[in-house]
Amino acid sequence: MIEIRWHGRGGQGAKTAALLFAEAALATGKYIQAFPEYGPERMGAPVQSFNRISDVPITLHCGLHEPSFVVILDPTLMDSVPVTAGLKKDGKVIVNTSFSAATIATRLGINASQVFVVNASQIAQDTIGMDIPNTPMLGALVKVIGTLDLNGVLEDTKHKLEQKFRHKPQVIEGNLESIKRAFNEVKNV
Amino acid sequence: MKAEEHKLTAKELPVGDILEAGTAVAFKTGAWRSIRPVWNAQKCIQCMICWISCPDTSIIVKDGKVTGINYDHCKGCGICAVECPKKVCAITMEAEKK
Amino acid sequence: MxxxxxxxxxxxxxxxxxxxxxxxxxxxxxxxxxxxxxxxxxxxxxxxxxxxxxxxxxxxxxxxxxxxxxxxxxxxxxxxxxxxxxxxxxxxxxxxxxxxxxxxxxxxxxxxxxxxxxxxxxxxxxxxxxxxxxxxxxxxxxxxxxxxxxxxxxxxxxxxxxxxxxxxxxxxxxxxxxxxxxxxxxxxxxxxxxxxxxxxxxxxxxxxxxxxxxxxxxxxxxxxxxxxxxxxxxxxxxxxxxxxxxxxxxxxGRKYDLYEKYCMDDAEVALVIIGSAAGTAKVVVDDLRSKGVKAGLIKIRVFRPFPAKQLAADLAKLKVVAVMDRADSCSGAGAPLYTDVTAALYSNANAGLPLPKVVDYVYGLGGRDIDLDHFHEVFARLEKIKAGGPIGPVVEYINVRK
Structure with a gap:
């Protein structure tokens, strides 16, 4: 079972990202869970959401304390939130940043081999026209996990967005493009 | 002496606190009366105040006219006699002669 | 798929x-x-x-x-x-x-x-x-x-x-x-x-x-x-x-009963539990089973009416039971599920059937998490009681800062 923790700020779409990711993983035949941490739901407040992905049915309904993947939507959270708390020994951290993996690894105090970076905010600006880093980070996560099918994820996300943005086709295209770009651009250096 | 009423068992009772409608007709409250209203057809001016006032709908009205009192249900409260206009005084209360 | x-x-x-x-x-x-x-x-x-x-x-x-x-x-x-x-x-x-x-x-x-x-x-x-x-x-x-x-x-x-x-x-x-x-x-x-x-x-x-x-x-x-x-x-x-x-x-094609019996056939120690935490506990039962512990779990589905007769019969086969309550009755004497389970078991006593030892755990109030470690802790205690150890407090509160 893969356990994932998303870190974001209220309004950045950490919850939505976890839900989208879960649905996409289901579309590729996995059992899934997606749940946010409910607390002070205010714009800008640090928030977390979680995913469990498994090949067999998931019965666990406790909190998720030892993620194998941590996704950080907002790099400024690294200073105020213990983002690596409970991270598995060989766990991986994916950060939306323009800095190198080595720089981030030093800041977080973990091995550089555990850190993956992608400039999701820039990708979102280029493709969607707004700094909404959650969909590009989906693409980066799919790449880093490595066992999920990108096309399956794209297809499901497209289907989901089509329901939500029936009247804004450009939003759908932009989001899909952002996933593809982040998938290709996420790096370990 | 009247026989004691049969009380329904849980099995006999309809489920869910249900009572058939209109059962008050069969329940003769007239036996509760110690004084009875007596209506005088000659004096009555058909103002209908007694009919409006009676809490037991015991003023019998036919074709828009008071025709008498339903002694099966009248409890002898006397409201009709009080409400009947003083100048008319068509209803008086008398002791039950039993 | x-x-x-x-x-x-x-x-x-x-x-x-x-x-x-x-x-x-x-x-x-x-x-x-x-x-x-x-x-x-x-x-x-x-x-x-x-x-x-x-x-x-x-x-x-x-x-x-x-x-x-x-x-x-x-x-x-x-x-x-x-x-x-x-x-x-x-x-x-x-x-x-x-x-x-x-x-x-x-x-x-x-x-x-x-x-x-x-x-x-x-x-x-x-x-x-x-x-x-x-x-x-x-x-x-x-x-x-x-x-x-x-x-x-x-x-x-x-x-x-x-x-x-x-x-x-x-x-x-x-x-x-x-x-x-x-x-x-x-x-x-x-x-x-x-x-x-x-x-x-x-x-x-x-x-x-x-x-x-x-x-x-x-x-x-x-x-x-x-x-x-x-x-x-x-x-x-x-x-x-x-x-x-x-x-x-x-x-x-999906089976439902009054309660679900999980690994209960030959269980000696078991939980009686209601709701989502049962799923977490099942993972612990699986883990213990793989280590040879005869652990089991009963998950109550129908709480009213309370399946007292059936439950008492199933619990009679056990040595030690922990009732897990995600509510307190503030009676000072155990929480709702515990009182119902122990009352049900008393019919076993009346009928001369065997009685397991029973303890109560109040857990998870206000959404407090209960994870694998907590269930391991509960089962470890049940195993100790089974081996003849002291029962200790009958009503326990787990994962709370006392």
Whole structure:
């Protein structure tokens, strides 16, 4: 079972990202869970959401304390939130940043081999026209996990967005493009 | 002496606190009366105040006219006699002669 | 792809609230009167959207409080309408006096309850204090471990309620299930509709050809008989609940019972538990089994009526039992499930059957997490007691800073 923790700020779409990711993983035949941490739901407040992905049915309904993947939507959270708390020994951290993996690894105090970076905010600006880093980070996560099918994820996300943005086709295209770009651009250096 | 009423068992009772409608007709409250209203057809001016006032709908009205009192249900409260206009005084209360 | 148990079923990723609203849409009750409250708000919100979009012909009554919601439901159901609602926590508490009236009038309402802690202190998260407090109101109570069970229980609910003329609540744990997206198999609309059947009350107030009086005063001479009818209906509820579960299994392929027995065949130590934490505990049972520990688990699905006889028989085979309560009764002598389980076991004592040792754990109040380590801790204690160690405090509070 893969356990994932998303870190974001209220309004950045950490919850939505976890839900989208879960649905996409289901579309590729996995059992899934997606749940946010409910607390002070205010714009800008640090928030977390979680995913469990498994090949067999998931019965666990406790909190998720030892993620194998941590996704950080907002790099400024690294200073105020213990983002690596409970991270598995060989766990991986994916950060939306323009800095190198080595720089981030030093800041977080973990091995550089555990850190993956992608400039999701820039990708979102280029493709969607707004700094909404959650969909590009989906693409980066799919790449880093490595066992999920990108096309399956794209297809499901497209289907989901089509329901939500029936009247804004450009939003759908932009989001899909952002996933593809982040998938290709996420790096370990 | 009247026989004691049969009380329904849980099995006999309809489920869910249900009572058939209109059962008050069969329940003769007239036996509760110690004084009875007596209506005088000659004096009555058909103002209908007694009919409006009676809490037991015991003023019998036919074709828009008071025709008498339903002694099966009248409890002898006397409201009709009080409400009947003083100048008319068509209803008086008398002791039950039993 | 994940396979469905029912050929025409559809696997989706949905939250507990979404699937409960979905089941309500499929059953398409005549009336839903509801007031939103976290974490059940989404049920009401999603369902009212279904109504607004014309996806369900239900008359949706937006009321100003839960007391009014339950009152409106009672009126609608008495009038002859299939009626549903949903609430949680303080909302259920505000319905309190009307809960007893729905049961006393034998109105087969169905209510989705998302379990949440009761104030004070104010807390929006999952525990079962709300419905445990309503356990004596005369309602059928069916608890769900996950979204799939919440959905399936909703699909079965109207038939149970209507056959027994008893109001029925279907519950899930707040946030843990209500807001957790999981894999759920949804059944086709027409098949759910067919399974639920039509609501044909024997008597209803809008039947102008057979008028009747409902809810008249009962004094010393009749109140007890009516309450005895209610007790009797609860006594007869178990076969009906099982019959509906059996038909659900035959139709859709998923099995339900009064409670689920997990690794119980040769178990020596076991938990009795309700709700979402059962799923977490199952992982620990599996782990212990792989290490040779004869651990088991009983997950209560039907709490009202309480399956005392069946449970006592199953528990008789065990050496040590931990009852897990996600609510406290503040009696100073154990929580609701514990008192019911131990009372059930006393019939074993009367019949000369063996008795396991029983301890109680209050856990997870206000949504406090209970994870694998906590269940390991509980089982470790049961193993020690089994080996002849001291029982220690009968009622324990786990994962709380004392």
């Amino acid at each position: 994940i396979k469905t148990t029912y050929a025409k079923g559809k696997v989706v990723a949905k939250t507990g609230n979404e699937v409960m609203a979905e089941a309500m849409r499929q059953i398409a009750p005549d009336v839903v009167a509801a007031y939103p409250i976290t974490p059940a708000t989404e049920i009401v919100q999603i369902f009212s959207q279904f109504v607004a979009d014309g996806l369900v012909p239900t008359e949706f009554v937006a009321v100003e409080s839960e007391h009014s919601a339950m009152s409106a439901c009672i009126g609608a159901c008495a009038a002859g309408a299939r009626t549903m609602t949903g609430t949680s926590s303080q909302g259920l508490a505000l319905m309190w006096e009307m809960l007893y009236i729905a049961a006393g009038l034998r109105l087969p309402l169905v209510m989705a309850v998302i379990n949440r802690a009761l104030s004070a202190p104010i807390n929006i998260h999952g525990d079962q204090s709300d419905t445990m407090g309503a356990r004596d109101a005369g309602w059928i109570q069916i608890y769900s471990e996950n979204s799939q069970e919440a959905y399936d229980n909703m699909v079965q609910s109207t038939r149970i309620a209507e056959k027994l003329q008893l109001p029925t609540m279907i519950t899930t744990d707040g946030f843990i299930i209500s807001h957790c997206m999981e894999v759920v198999e949804i059944l086709p609309d027409e098949d759910v509709k067919k399974f639920a059947g039509e609501f044909k009350p024997e008597r209803y107030l809008l039947d102008i050809k057979r008028p009747y009086t409902l809810g008249a005063i009962d004094l010393q001479d009749y109140y007890f008989e009516h309450r005895f009818q209610l007790a009797d209906a609860m006594n007869n509820a178990i076969p009906v609940i099982l019959e509906v579960a059996q038909d659900f299994y035959k139709t859709f």
